[in-house]
Amino acid sequence: MRIGYPCINRRLDCTSAKKFRLASFNDERFFTTVSGNLSCFRQILAWNVTHNILFFRISSDIIPFASHPVCSAPWQEHFSEELERIGHSIRDAGIRISMHPDQFIILNSPDERIVSRSVDELAYHATLLDLMGLGTQAKIQLHVGGRYGDSQESIARFVRVYDTLDPAIRRHLVIENDETRFSATDCLEISEQTGIPVLLDVFHHACYNNGEEMGDMLDATGRTWGAADGIPMVDYSSQHPAKRPGGHAEHIDLSDFRQFLELSQPFDRDIMLEIKDKETSALAAISLLQKDPRFERGIGRG
DNA sequence: TCTGGTCAAGGTGGT
DNA sequence: ACCACCTTGACCAGA
Numbered sequence: 576m577r578i579g580y581p582c583i584n585r586r587l588d589c590t591s592a593k594k595f596r597l598a599s600f601n602d603e604r605f606f607t608t609v610s611g612n613l614s615c616f617r618q619i620l621a622w623n624v625t626h627n628i629l630f631f632r633i634s635s636d637i638i639p640f641a642s643h644p645v646c647s648a649p650w651q652e653h654f655s656e657e658l659e660r661i662g663h664s665i666r667d668a669g670i671r672i673s674m675h676p677d678q679f680i681i682l683n684s685p686d687e688r689i690v691s692r693s694v695d696e697l698a699y700h701a702t703l704l705d706l707m708g709l710g711t712q713a714k715i716q717l718h719v720g721g722r723y724g725d726s727q728e729s730i731a732r733f734v735r736v737y738d739t740l741d742p743a744i745r746r747h748l749v750i751e752n753d754e755t756r757f758s759a760t761d762c763l764e765i766s767e768q769t770g771i772p773v774l775l776d777v778f779h780h781a782c783y784n785n786g787e788e789m790g791d792m793l794d795a796t797g798r799t800w801g802a803a804d805g806i807p808m809v810d811y812s813s814q815h816p817a818k819r820p821g822g823h824a825e826h827i828d829l830s831d832f833r834q835f836l837e838l839s840q841p842f843d844r845d846i847m848l849e850i851k852d853k854e855t856s857a858l859a860a861i862s863l864l865q866k867d868p869r870f871e872r873g874i875g876r877g
Numbered sequence: 878t879c880t881g882g883t884c885a886a887g888g889t890g891g892t
Numbered sequence: 893a894c895c896a897c898c899t900t901g902a903c904c905a906g907a
Contacts, residue, residue: 583901596903597885636901643885678898679886689887696886721888755889755898822899 576806576869577671577845579630580857584622589615592634600640602648609650612637613657620661620670628857630671630845633703641699642692655706662707671845672713673808674700683720683733690736694744701744712805715747716774719757719765730761734768746803749774751810754782754821759792763799772800777835778812778849782821790838797842807842811835812849823849827856829863836867843869 582592591612595604616637623631640646665672680693697715704713723729740748749772752759759780762773775796780789797807813831815822827850850856864870 590902592901594884594901594903596883599904640885645885677886677900678888681887684887686887692886723888819898 576843576864576867577630578628578857578860578864578870579632579671579673579845579847580628580853581632581675581847581849582634582853584619584854585852586854587615587618587622589618591616591619592636594636594639597640597643597645600645605640605646605648605650606653609638609654613654613661617661617664620665620668622854623670624668626854626858627861628854629669630673630847632673632675632847635674635676635696635700638699638703641703642695651702651706658703658706659708662709665707665709671805671808672704672707672709673847674704674713674715676700676715676717678718680717681720682717682736683723683729685723685732694736694740697744697748698741701741701747704747705743711746711803713747714749714772714774714804714808715744716749716751716808716810718751718753719761722756726757726761730757730765733765737765737769737771745771749804749808751776752779752783754779758783758785759796760785760787763795766799770799772796772804772807774808774810776810776849778810778814778823779821793839793842793844797844806845808845808847809839810847810849823851825851827852827859829859832860833863836864 583590593608593612595608620631638650641650676696680696681689682693684690700715719733721729750762750765751774752762759773759775765771766773773796775792777789780792800807813824813828814820815824827848848856848860
């Protein structure tokens with residue numbers, strides 16, 4: 576069991592997701608920005624290791640506009656050595672990496688231009704992971720997409736597109752339930768047809784479900800991960816009291832988290848905390864986990 | 878130096 | 893057909 580947080584460390588005076596406006600794109604700006612992002616990424620990883628945080632989600636903005644037509648700069652070659660070095664240090668430390676392309680990346684759109692752009696963006700994610708040599712345990716988590724008024728047909732369209740994807744993308748790709756469109760059960764149906772692993776978003780499942788028990792869903796989604804996929808990942812958050820249902824909490828709710836740990840007791844999972852205060856909640860979660868044998872095993876794994 | 882309108886990209890639901 | 897909202901941080905133009 577590892578604990579992770581996404582993209583940003585608020586205690587460090589740097590960001591690994593610096594970007595700029597499309598209108599001001601030029602190669603110099605691009606390379607300078609990526610260099611800064613990678614430098615901050617290394618700092619975050621080092622900070623994480625000293626705090627036993629061995630799971631981290633890389634921001635899709637670490638290479639801004641990487642899959643956009645405006646970007647013809649050969650970033651793969653330009654940064655290959657640096658990425659390889661970073662990848663070595665990630666593997667040496669036993670760190671797990673994930674990525675989460677944003678809401679515009681949709682494989683089941685009826686508009687093939689949207690699908691094509693989405694595939695390009697996924698290819699960028701996979702290339703980045705591969706340049707770091709992170710292997711198939713590094714995952715790109717994606718939502719199923721839109722319903723377009725017909726969930727079954729939209730699921731079928733996802734399956735059809737998935738089957739055409741380059742294996743270089745598929746080996747990293749997992750799907751995740753969302754809080755309004757496709758439930759964990761929908762994802763399991765897709766998994767049965769494609770073999771794709773299902774990442775359970777615990778909070779989204781609580782928001783949107785068909786009455787399935789959380790424990791059963793943890794079990795069922797975990798079984799979709801093969802040996803090469805590594806320990807199943809889950810996303811965890813809790814409800815922000817003031818926000819609409821589905822709004823992420825500002826800080827981890829430790830009593831809720833303790834209940835989740837209890838519930839998940841039979842299973843080993845890498846837990847991504849989708850919580851606003853990022854590393855602060857990760858530290859709190861870890862302090863709660865000191866005596867959990869699943870976590871101790873994780874630290875020893877190196 | 879500070880502020881707030883705006884940012885590559887889509888989907889959904891209300892009108 | 894059109895618009896606000898989803899959700900997020902931060903860019904950047906203008907004060």
